[in-house]
Amino acid sequence: MLNERKLAVLRAVVEDFVNTNEPVGSRALADRHPLGVSPATIRNDMVALEEDGYIAQPHTSAGRVPTDKGYRLFVDRLSSVKPLSAPERRAIESFLGGAVDLDEIVARTVRLLAQLTRQVAIVQYPSLTRSSVQHVELVPLGGQRIMMVVITDTGRVEQRVIDGLEAVSEHAVSDLRAMLNRAIAGCYLSDVPETVDDLPAQVPPEHRGIAVSVLSVLLESLVERHEEKIVLAGTANLAAVDFAASFRDVLEALEENMVLIRLLGEEKDPSMLTVSIGEENFHKGLRSTSVVSADYGVGNQSLAKIGVVGPTRMDYPGTMGAVRAVARYVGQILAGQ
Amino acid sequence: MLNERKLAVLRAVVEDFVNTNEPVGSRALADRHPLGVSPATIRNDMVALEEDGYIAQPHTSAGRVPTDKGYRLFVDRLSSVKPLSAPERRAIESFLGGAVDLDEIVARTVRLLAQLTRQVAIVQYPSLTRSSVQHVELVPLGGQRIMMVVITDTGRVEQRVIDGLEAVSEHAVSDLRAMLNRAIAGCYLSDVPETVDDLPAQVPPEHRGIAVSVLSVLLESLVERHEEKIVLAGTANLAAVDFAASFRDVLEALEENMVLIRLLGEEKDPSMLTVSIGEENFHKGLRSTSVVSADYGVGNQSLAKIGVVGPTRMDYPGTMGAVRAVARYVGQILAGQ
DNA sequence: ATTGGCACTGTGGACCAAGGAGTGCCAGGA
DNA sequence: TCCTGGCACTCCTTGGTCCACAGTGCCAAT
Numbered sequence: 001m002l003n004e005r006k007l008a009v010l011r012a013v014v015e016d017f018v019n020t021n022e023p024v025g026s027r028a029l030a031d032r033h034p035l036g037v038s039p040a041t042i043r044n045d046m047v048a049l050e051e052d053g054y055i056a057q058p059h060t061s062a063g064r065v066p067t068d069k070g071y072r073l074f075v076d077r078l079s080s081v082k083p084l085s086a087p088e089r090r091a092i093e094s095f096l097g098g099a100v101d102l103d104e105i106v107a108r109t110v111r112l113l114a115q116l117t118r119q120v121a122i123v124q125y126p127s128l129t130r131s132s133v134q135h136v137e138l139v140p141l142g143g144q145r146i147m148m149v150v151i152t153d154t155g156r157v158e159q160r161v162i163d164g165l166e167a168v169s170e171h172a173v174s175d176l177r178a179m180l181n182r183a184i185a186g187c188y189l190s191d192v193p194e195t196v197d198d199l200p201a202q203v204p205p206e207h208r209g210i211a212v213s214v215l216s217v218l219l220e221s222l223v224e225r226h227e228e229k230i231v232l233a234g235t236a237n238l239a240a241v242d243f244a245a246s247f248r249d250v251l252e253a254l255e256e257n258m259v260l261i262r263l264l265g266e267e268k269d270p271s272m273l274t275v276s277i278g279e280e281n282f283h284k285g286l287r288s289t290s291v292v293s294a295d296y297g298v299g300n301q302s303l304a305k306i307g308v309v310g311p312t313r314m315d316y317p318g319t320m321g322a323v324r325a326v327a328r329y330v331g332q333i334l335a336g337q
Numbered sequence: 338m339l340n341e342r343k344l345a346v347l348r349a350v351v352e353d354f355v356n357t358n359e360p361v362g363s364r365a366l367a368d369r370h371p372l373g374v375s376p377a378t379i380r381n382d383m384v385a386l387e388e389d390g391y392i393a394q395p396h397t398s399a400g401r402v403p404t405d406k407g408y409r410l411f412v413d414r415l416s417s418v419k420p421l422s423a424p425e426r427r428a429i430e431s432f433l434g435g436a437v438d439l440d441e442i443v444a445r446t447v448r449l450l451a452q453l454t455r456q457v458a459i460v461q462y463p464s465l466t467r468s469s470v471q472h473v474e475l476v477p478l479g480g481q482r483i484m485m486v487v488i489t490d491t492g493r494v495e496q497r498v499i500d501g502l503e504a505v506s507e508h509a510v511s512d513l514r515a516m517l518n519r520a521i522a523g524c525y526l527s528d529v530p531e532t533v534d535d536l537p538a539q540v541p542p543e544h545r546g547i548a549v550s551v552l553s554v555l556l557e558s559l560v561e562r563h564e565e566k567i568v569l570a571g572t573a574n575l576a577a578v579d580f581a582a583s584f585r586d587v588l589e590a591l592e593e594n595m596v597l598i599r600l601l602g603e604e605k606d607p608s609m610l611t612v613s614i615g616e617e618n619f620h621k622g623l624r625s626t627s628v629v630s631a632d633y634g635v636g637n638q639s640l641a642k643i644g645v646v647g648p649t650r651m652d653y654p655g656t657m658g659a660v661r662a663v664a665r666y667v668g669q670i671l672a673g674q
Numbered sequence: 675a676t677t678g679g680c681a682c683t684g685t686g687g688a689c690c691a692a693g694g695a696g697t698g699c700c701a702g703g704a
Numbered sequence: 705t706c707c708t709g710g711c712a713c714t715c716c717t718t719g720g721t722c723c724a725c726a727g728t729g730c731c732a733a734t
Contacts, residue, residue, distance in 0.1 A: 249571050398696050
């Protein structure tokens with residue numbers, strides 16, 4: 001059905017359309033690409049590609065534009081991830097290397113990715129469920145309140161105030177702190193629930209109430225309600241694009257954290273890079289955008305994801321290259337910390 | 338020069354233009370406002386207003402549009418802050434009341450303000466310099482590293498990793514922790530530098546190196562480099578507006594934290610509400626926007642600011658009412674915590 | 675299977691005319 | 705002195721027509 005040349009034509013259509021943002025005609029293709037055939041032949045191939053739904057024409061006497069299906073084929077079979085140039089890689093390295101704590105690493109990563117791709121970048125904080133507990137700190141705040149601070153091995157810090165409903169002594173708190181740390185330091189957060197299960201029993205009865213409060217807040221905040229933190233940058237890059245859907249819809253979608261999380265969460269491809277094109281996106285505001293995302297992590301353990309949102313007519317090889325490279329560097333930086 | 342009626346005309350021009358987003362003519366004014374005079378008279382007043390630079394016409398046969406100077410006069414003398422309706426106030430209260438920690442309070446506040454004003458909302462975290470230290474925690478991370486966590490009375494938590502360059506014992510750390518807390522708990526952050534000045538001298542010589550490292554990081558992270566944290570919401574609301582400056586410029590300006598900080602920082606008015614209109618803004622990308630900002634705080638101590646960015650043709654009384662109301666509620670919530 | 679030729683078709687820009695909104699000015703009236 | 709109705713003028717907007725252009729689909733020839 002689709003011989004080599006037709007595929008070459010499709011590839012050329014995608015590349016030209018991405019460059020020019022205008023429907024591309026047979027003559028232009030013949031001129032700019034070494035296809036070795038005349039415009040007429042290309043036209044014939046184009047009808048075939050159009051019948052199969054890979055390209056479409058906005059109106060009768062216009063050139064062709066790739067459809068989502070066309071982009072999909074392009075990404076899957078017609079293109080390869082474009083590695084970054086050496087200067088680009090050095091720039092990444094030095095830019096990310098200067099970060100001092102997790103917040104800064106994440107903030108820099110998202111800005112970097114936005115700048116590199118000239119699109120909207122999304123970075124997820126390292127997942128809590130896949131991190132392990134480094135230390136739990138309990139700080140009496142006076143009155144009946146305690147602040148709990150959990151520090152993970154990935155540098156993430158979560159804090160929560162616990163209203164104890166009974167007065168707590170310094171002593172009780174430090175006992176509880178020691179016990180907690182003995183129990184769960186080094187433990188994966190996902191294993192925390194069963195690990196602390198029998199802890200209240202070990203607490204002297206007079207402090208059991210407060211221990212139960214602390215544990216319930218711990219579990220609720222870290223495990224059950226694993227709100228993933230996400231940051232975003234480069235929305236200004238959207239202004240350069242004209243979307244089929246209204247701009248506003250795209251911005252609105254990007255402001256919803258739940259949407260972003262799900263956007264990155266959709267893992268079709270078990271390998272590193274996932275691309276979700278146009279109508280493939282679950283959210284209707286994002287039907288005219290594509291999302292390129294990747295896992296990052298330390299070693300071969302995935303901690304979270306990063307991604308880029310842009311128009312369907314994006315430079316897929318370049319974007320994929322940037323996302324992959326940044327994901328790798330973030331992993332390295334986190335490992336080195 | 339500007340008699341009562343001319344001012345009334347200006348007010349009417351502003352109000353109508355804000356409503357319709359179209360240049361407003363003398364006939365429309367006479368119809369929609371009880372000025373008690375004919376269109377011809379209004380026309381005469383309009384030439385006067387135009388000569389004084391309060392209004393302008395896009396082209397000869399069009400109606401008038403307020404200038405920045407016109408808006409300024411309107412805000413200063415012709416309008417009054419519009420209080421929120423009772424249902425609106427209840428909605429604020431219940432929405433903000435549900436927040437559990439500082440992050441959530443801030444996140445909810447910014448969303449609320451964006452929704453209320455249908456514009457871009459900015460909320461600054463409570464300033465570190467005006468908070469007092471509740472507790473300092475030092476956690477040995479193993480090896481030569483220590484994590485320092487500072488908790489303030491406003492619920493803000495700052496953490497930083499210190500690379501000690503020498504091995505530290507549990508014991509040394511807890512000594513240092515106790516000493517630090519004795520010295521600076523309850524102390525305003527701005528007073529911390531002088532308070533800890535003579536602290537190293539009290540440390541046994543063998544731990545003095547680590548004490549100095551800890552103190553320098555403490556000072557550097559909390560006082561000198563008082564990076565103010567800022568969050569933002571409602572950028573999608575910008576899509577509904579057509580700016581003189583490009584949209585992209587506005588979005589870019591809003592992505593720069595430094596710009597936002599300075600935007601809120603400009604305090605012209607010693608009272609609660611500050612309004613900065615169009616060309617008054619220092620940033621060129623924001624020359625076609627106005628900023629309404631207010632302090633919030635506990636008691637009469639200001640902690641930080643919140644604000645709204647919108648087109649110069651915004652509903653000033655309504656926006657100012659919303660900003661003022663939200664600022665008050667946030668203060669109350671923080672006080673109650 | 676490929677190609678040059680050719681008729682066909684929407685789009686977009688240029689041009690023009692009519693309609694309308696709003697103004698500035700003036701002379702008359704309270 | 706101030707207000708008002710009237711009127712001529714200006715400029716934008718809208719709609720219509722026309723034309724050039726880019727690109728197509730088809731066909732006959734190679």
